[in-house]
Amino acid sequence: MNKDRxxxxxxxxxxEVDYETENGLIDKRIFDSFDVVTVVGELMDEFDIExxxxxxxPENFNSAEAIAELVEQLEDE
Amino acid sequence: MSTMYxxxxxxxxxxAEKFPDKCAYFDEKVSYTYSRMLSEVKSIATLxxxxxxxxxxxxxxxxxxxxxxxxxFWGIVASRNFYVPIDLEMPDIRLNLIKDNLDPAAIxxxxxxxxxxxxxxxxxxxxxxxxxxxxxDTLIRNRxxxxxxxxxxYVLYTSGSTGVPKGVVVCHRSLIDYTExxxxxxxxxxxxxxxxxxxxxxxxxxxxxxxxxxxxxxxGMVPIEYFSVPLRLLEFLQKHEITTIRWVPxxxxxxxxxxxxxxxxxxxxxxxxxGAEAMPTKVYNYWKANYPDAVFIQxxxxxxxxxxxxxxxxNEDYDDDETIPIGRSFKNTExxxxxxxxxxxxxxxxxxxxxxxxxxxxxxxxNFPEKTHEVFTQNPLNKLYNxxxxxxxxxxxxxxxxxxxxxxxxxxxxKHMGHRIELGEIETAVMAIPDMKNACCxxxxxxxxxxxxxxxxxxxxxxxGEALSERLQRYMIPNVYRKMDHIPLNRNGKVDRVKLKEFx
Numbered sequence: 277m278n279k280d281r282x283x284x285x286x287x288x289x290x291x292e293v294d295y296e297t298e299n300g301l302i303d304k305r306i307f308d309s310f311d312v313v314t315v316v317g318e319l320m321d322e323f324d325i326e327x328x329x330x331x332x333x334p335e336n337f338n339s340a341e342a343i344a345e346l347v348e349q350l351e352d353e
Numbered sequence: 354m355s356t357m358y359x360x361x362x363x364x365x366x367x368x369a370e371k372f373p374d375k376c377a378y379f380d381e382k383v384s385y386t387y388s389r390m391l392s393e394v395k396s397i398a399t400l401x402x403x404x405x406x407x408x409x410x411x412x413x414x415x416x417x418x419x420x421x422x423x424x425x426f427w428g429i430v431a432s433r434n435f436y437v438p439i440d441l442e443m444p445d446i447r448l449n450l451i452k453d454n455l456d457p458a459a460i461x462x463x464x465x466x467x468x469x470x471x472x473x474x475x476x477x478x479x480x481x482x483x484x485x486x487x488x489x490d491t492l493i494r495n496r497x498x499x500x501x502x503x504x505x506x507y508v509l510y511t512s513g514s515t516g517v518p519k520g521v522v523v524c525h526r527s528l529i530d531y532t533e534x535x536x537x538x539x540x541x542x543x544x545x546x547x548x549x550x551x552x553x554x555x556x557x558x559x560x561x562x563x564x565x566x567x568x569x570x571x572x573g574m575v576p577i578e579y580f581s582v583p584l585r586l587l588e589f590l591q592k593h594e595i596t597t598i599r600w601v602p603x604x605x606x607x608x609x610x611x612x613x614x615x616x617x618x619x620x621x622x623x624x625x626x627x628g629a630e631a632m633p634t635k636v637y638n639y640w641k642a643n644y645p646d647a648v649f650i651q652x653x654x655x656x657x658x659x660x661x662x663x664x665x666x667x668n669e670d671y672d673d674d675e676t677i678p679i680g681r682s683f684k685n686t687e688x689x690x691x692x693x694x695x696x697x698x699x700x701x702x703x704x705x706x707x708x709x710x711x712x713x714x715x716x717x718x719x720n721f722p723e724k725t726h727e728v729f730t731q732n733p734l735n736k737l738y739n740x741x742x743x744x745x746x747x748x749x750x751x752x753x754x755x756x757x758x759x760x761x762x763x764x765x766x767x768k769h770m771g772h773r774i775e776l777g778e779i780e781t782a783v784m785a786i787p788d789m790k791n792a793c794c795x796x797x798x799x800x801x802x803x804x805x806x807x808x809x810x811x812x813x814x815x816x817x818g819e820a821l822s823e824r825l826q827r828y829m830i831p832n833v834y835r836k837m838d839h840i841p842l843n844r845n846g847k848v849d850r851v852k853l854k855e856f857x
Contacts, residue, residue, distance in 0.1 A: 291834065292818040302581055308827065309580040310603060310770050313610045314802075329583040329611040 278323070279344040285318045286340060295340040302334040312337070319343070325350040358529045359502040361563070362431055365391055368569040372543065377565065378420040379593075380574040385420040387569070390427075395488035397428025397461075397480075402496050403489075405476070408433040410458035411508055411719070415439050415470050417463075418553055418574050421480050423562065425461045426507070426553075428483070433496050434458065435505040437520070438554040441466065446824045448473060450517050451510055454720050502526040508719050509556055511656050512774045512829070514765065516781030520719035521556075527659040530712040532563040534683040539626065539650060539664065541597065543569040546621070548595040550575055550604050557629045557771060559660045560599045580604055583613040590619035597624040599652075601771025602632040609639035618643060628652030628661055630768035631759070635673040653679035653759060656773070657728070657743050658713045662686050663757060678756035679749070686711040688757065690749060695733040701753055704760055707745045708732075714743050767796040769803060772828045779803065779831065782824040788812055791840045793848040794831065797857045804857055805831035808840050 283295045289311050293301070301307045307315070316327050325347060336346045358364070365387075368377070373388040385393075401412070412429045414436050416422045426436040437455060439448065452473045459476040461483065470477045506528055508520040535541070541564040549572050551557035565572040573593045579586040586607065589595075605627060608614065625640060625647050632651060641649060654661030665680025682688040690698040690705030698705040710732060717725030732740040748760040765776040776794040783792040783805065792807040807817065814834040821830050835856060841849040 289832065290818070291814040292822075302578075305578060305581075307581065308577075308770075309607050310828075310832075312581045313603075313606060314832070316610065327611065329587070329608075329613040329616045332581075332583055332611050334582060 278347055279340060281322065282319070282343050282347065283340050285315060285322065286343075288318075289315055299339040299341075301339060302337045307337070319347060323347050323351060325353075358533075359525065360430075360497060360500055361506055361525050361528055361532075361566075362394075362427060362497070364532070364563070364567045365394065365427060368566060372569040375543075375569065376571050377569075378423055378572050378574070380419050381576055383420055385424070390420070390424055392488070393421075393424040393484045394427040394431055395490070395493060396484045396486040397425060398431035398493050398496070399488045400478070400483050400486040401428060401432035401434065401459075402492055405432065405434070405459055407458050408496075408499075409504060410434050411437050411455050413437045413439050413455070413457045413460040413470075413474070414553075415441065415460050415462040415466055415473075416480070417441055418549075418577075420574075421463070422553055424484070425480060429461070430506055431493055431497060433500045433504060435507055435522075437508045437510075438552075439510075440552060440554050440826060443826055444823050445472070447518065447826065451520070454517065454520060455508065456720075500525075502529070503716075505716060509554060509656055512766075512772075512778045513724075514775040514777035516778050518778075519721060519724060521656045522716040522719050523659050524716055527713050527715060528559070528563060530685055531559065531660045531683075532567050534685055535560055535660070536564050536567055538683055539564075539624070541565075541568050541570060545570040545596045545624075546594055547572045547597045547599065548575050548590055548593070549573065550580070550598065550600040551629075551771070552577070555629075555772065556656045556660055557599070557601060560626070580607055583608055583611045584616060587613050587617035587619060590622060591617055594621040595619060596621050597626070598622065599626040599628075601629045602627050602636060603630065603770045605640060606633065606636045609636045612639075614639075614643040623647045624650070626650045626652060628654070629771040629773075632677055634671050634675055634677060637667075637677060638671065638673060641667075651677050651679060653757070654709075655743075655745050655747070657715050657717075657745070658686075658709045658711075659715055660713075662688050662709050662711075662713055665756060676758055678752055678754075678758045680756050682709075683713075686713050690751070690757075691733070691744075697734060698751075701751045701755075704748050704750050706763065707747045707749050707757070708742045709745065710740065710742045714741055767803070769796070769801070770828050774803070774829050776803075779805070779821075779825065779829055782821055782829075783807060783817065785824065786812060786817060786820045789817075791848070793840055793850065793853055795850065795854055795857060797833070800832075802832035803829075804833040804835060806835045806837050806840055806853055806856065808837050 369387040369391040377387045414425045429436040460470045460474045462470040502525040510518040513519040549561035649667040651665045652661040653663045732742045746763045779794045788811040790808040841852040843849040
């Protein structure tokens with residue numbers, strides 16, 4: 277499952293967050309720009325996708341669920 | 354000419370006269386002209402002179418980055434006191450350490466943070482109330498007439514290796530010198546619109562604030578959350594016709610990591626200045642490829658010498674694996690290398706400690722004379738008269754062109770997101786967690802991550818992360834946690850950092 281692997285990646289950056297329920301990773305500034313660059317780098321390597329500035333909007337990164345949807349969409353392209 | 358000025362506020366008076374109605378400082382919510390800035394500065398100064406009745410005392414400014422914070426700074430300075438900007442995200446435990454060191458005379462804040470500010474001082478002013486004060490020009494003129502250019506302007510707190518933050522005290526003369534040299538050698542004019550990235554409690558913001566003030570330029574404050582959303586960041590630059598940025602490389606990396614210029618390439622940008630941490634050459638090359646005609650400048654300098662002391666205007670090409678030099682000193686500042694025996698190094702490719710002298714030298718650490726004397730010392734090359742130097746603890750060498758190239762630190766200080774952090778401060782905070790047996794922090798240079806190794810029966814990554822967020826600012830929180838059965842020790846019983854490094 278992509279989502280489980282994504283949560284593992286997120287846990288490495290912020291272990292204290294409950295990724296099953298949290299839906300404000302960007303809006304609440306739980307992830308800062310360093311965290312974002314780190315996570316996106318990992319996602320691109322892990323799933324062999326390209327995440328561009330167009331994708332990097334809060335709606336796509338506020339929750340593990342949203343990230344999983346983005347990854348799925350990019351994997352299909 | 355720096356000798357003309359003895360008080361930083363002369364810049365404000367001049368710019369308010371030359372450009373009264375020009376936008377001076379703006380954020381996404383409010384925009385201040387030079388005349389409005391001056392008028393609010395005068396109200397704040399009048400109230401402080403009448404009500405506080407003190408001089409040369411610290412006043413904390415406890416506010417988000419906004420034009421009102423700047424008005425507070427300068428109101429404090431006009432009353433001949435000095436300002437101390439504090440990060441609102443700073444946890445109470447760390448803020449208490451600063452309060453104990455500083456013993457602030459008062460705090461200026463906004464309504465939202467009034468209750469919290471009361472925990473740190475009995476004397477708390479609310480900005481919106483202060484600016485209702487009718488200003489008294491004679492009172493301010495007399496107070497400023499008594500001021501001298503060695504009076505402090507600000508104290509900026511930086512990480513301390515023993516766990517207690519150190520406050521660097523800077524006076525008018527140093528800041529005027531810095532602003533003069535930077536403006537003239539780098540070339541900042543009234544035409545410039547500067548996008549400010551650094552928070553005001555971080556000295557990377559000095560150029561933005563004071564080169565704007567001196568030259569009658571305009572400064573826009575980029576909201577911190579835009580640095581997580583590259584399109585918003587680039588839209589800000591485009592919309593406000595930004596000509597100049599002076600950012601930390603981590604912020605520039607945000608654009609290159611997402612190839613942001615493919616979507617928006619702000620077309621007025623012509624000066625790109627960076628410093629405060631190593632610039633990944635790959636990131637620089639991405640920016641340069643998109644702005645072949647812009648001027649790119651690398652800066653170097655610790656808070657203790659007021660902003661930066663060297664610059665390098667990049668005219669050469671660099672491969673992704675080459676290092677961009679930090680260059681040469683600004684005018685009226687001398688930067689030199691000393692070897693382990695305090696002998697001057699002049700030949701290329703010999704490693705030495707970067708030492709600095711000149712008017713840029715700060716007044717040392719507030720209320721911390723022992724630490725001050727350790728690093729602000731008599732110049733060992735001069736036995737004839739008093740001449741202070743600052744020993745940076747940074748190691749560098751000259752390249753074949755005579756430019757300085759940064760190598761590394763002598764100690765356990767690191768740069769993360771442009772912020773300077775003593776790993777010892779993180780370790781002290783970790784060791785304060787109950788049931789923590791041993792802990793050591795290392796910096797993974799390759800991944801640019803703070804790695805915490807710890808030994809404990811009951812603590813786990815989550816509980817440590819939570820405990821640290823109550824003690825440290827977020828940029829100091831480790832990025833990677835490694836629980837160990839035993840942290841390796843050397844023969845002296847100290848943590849074996851070399852061995853530990855193999856586990857990264």
